[in-house]
Amino acid sequence: MKFNYRCTTCSTSYEIAAKSTVCPICSKQQQEDQPLTGILEVELQGEVDGNFDIFDLLPIERKYFPPIPVGDSPLWKPANLRHSTGFKNLFIKDDGANPTASFKDRASFLVSAAAKKFNITDITLASTGNAGSSMAGIGAAAGQNITLFLPETAPPAKLVQALQYGATVYRVNGNYDKAYDLSMEFSKQKGGINRNTAYNPLTIEGKKTVSLEIYKQLEKAPDVVFVSVGDGCIIAGVYKGFKDLKKLGLIPKIPKIIGVQAENSDALTRAFKTGKFVNIPTSTVADSICVDVPRNGVHALAQLKKYNGEMITVSDDEIIQAQADLSSSTGLFTEPAGATAFAGFQKIASDLDQNGVVVILATGNGLKDSTSATLGIEVPQQLINTIDDIKNI
Numbered sequence: 001m002k003f004n005y006r007c008t009t010c011s012t013s014y015e016i017a018a019k020s021t022v023c024p025i026c027s028k029q030q031q032e033d034q035p036l037t038g039i040l041e042v043e044l045q046g047e048v049d050g051n052f053d054i055f056d057l058l059p060i061e062r063k064y065f066p067p068i069p070v071g072d073s074p075l076w077k078p079a080n081l082r083h084s085t086g087f088k089n090l091f092i093k094d095d096g097a098n099p100t101a102s103f104k105d106r107a108s109f110l111v112s113a114a115a116k117k118f119n120i121t122d123i124t125l126a127s128t129g130n131a132g133s134s135m136a137g138i139g140a141a142a143g144q145n146i147t148l149f150l151p152e153t154a155p156p157a158k159l160v161q162a163l164q165y166g167a168t169v170y171r172v173n174g175n176y177d178k179a180y181d182l183s184m185e186f187s188k189q190k191g192g193i194n195r196n197t198a199y200n201p202l203t204i205e206g207k208k209t210v211s212l213e214i215y216k217q218l219e220k221a222p223d224v225v226f227v228s229v230g231d232g233c234i235i236a237g238v239y240k241g242f243k244d245l246k247k248l249g250l251i252p253k254i255p256k257i258i259g260v261q262a263e264n265s266d267a268l269t270r271a272f273k274t275g276k277f278v279n280i281p282t283s284t285v286a287d288s289i290c291v292d293v294p295r296n297g298v299h300a301l302a303q304l305k306k307y308n309g310e311m312i313t314v315s316d317d318e319i320i321q322a323q324a325d326l327s328s329s330t331g332l333f334t335e336p337a338g339a340t341a342f343a344g345f346q347k348i349a350s351d352l353d354q355n356g357v358v359v360i361l362a363t364g365n366g367l368k369d370s371t372s373a374t375l376g377i378e379v380p381q382q383l384i385n386t387i388d389d390i391k392n393i
Ligand SMILES: *Cc1c(COP(=O)(O)O)cnc(C)c1O
Pocket: 102, 103, 104, 130, 131, 197, 228, 229, 230, 231, 232, 233, 234, 235, 288, 289, 335, 337, 338, 363, 364
């Protein structure tokens, strides 16, 4: 298999190098507070059959990956949900089962391997929480130095995780967008690799493994995939995996991908309707998808349009309700951003073919943000001393 980068805007091809980020030509048009221009995508050439090894479809050789079991996450067949919704072929891909408990490990794994290959030990990034704790954990396994810029509002568990893994953490007096700018400045001054989502093309490439796994687990492509969307990197990764499978002749067409955003953090959904990215301040209970400027917005939007995808929004109440519904009907406890995809499914299920193969991505473990999760439950206030006290509750 051969690999190179290709600019998603001007189509110029580049060799995969240590510090490749965005296209040197198209990034000149980058405007402040707008999605990145000139996103690079990995292009692969070669042949495989349906029994391919996923590592063979990645642009960094297997020997450089750190010893930590990323991916190969379970594909659940939720019997109760299948029964209650009538969707006989409903699946949930549980990416909270990754080593640091979120989907982000797929990207960190590949970035870490690339750093190893090119003899770079310092990796920097900004994160709403999961990418940071992920890079910290994968970096710990690889023996790399991770520097993380984290907004002050990041859920405590994600901060604690990153520190446990030994990362250097700078807590930013501001939101993710500010953390992003600071991390870029830091990388410029200190060097090393920057893992910022989309800016580093290997983040999207690493995330494609989810589609390759789904294909292997189902032995075919699904009809519909629901994905929660913040920066638009996961959704682009999902597309990339299916595009590779199509290019290799293993699937006939790209599935319908439905991106789901929170009502008050919906930059990509608005751009999907209007064609324009407008920067307005966001807020949502789903912290992992709380993004003012979707860094991969332009590229994600182009994919959605080209492959007949869709963008929808759900309210915070719907997210919290979906989270509790999913937990109590399946035993899968996912964080609010993970439950957002399920909330999207609940919202538009009646428009879908019940016989279709539908996959919902659950992108992070519920324990990542237990504070938000308490919104969807009732915590007993009364303490008991004896078993007889139960009668009085
Ligand atoms: C990062 C993240 C997302 C969204 O991914 P984007 O690439 O930012 O669109 C969704 N869910 C969880 C749990 C995440 O950590």
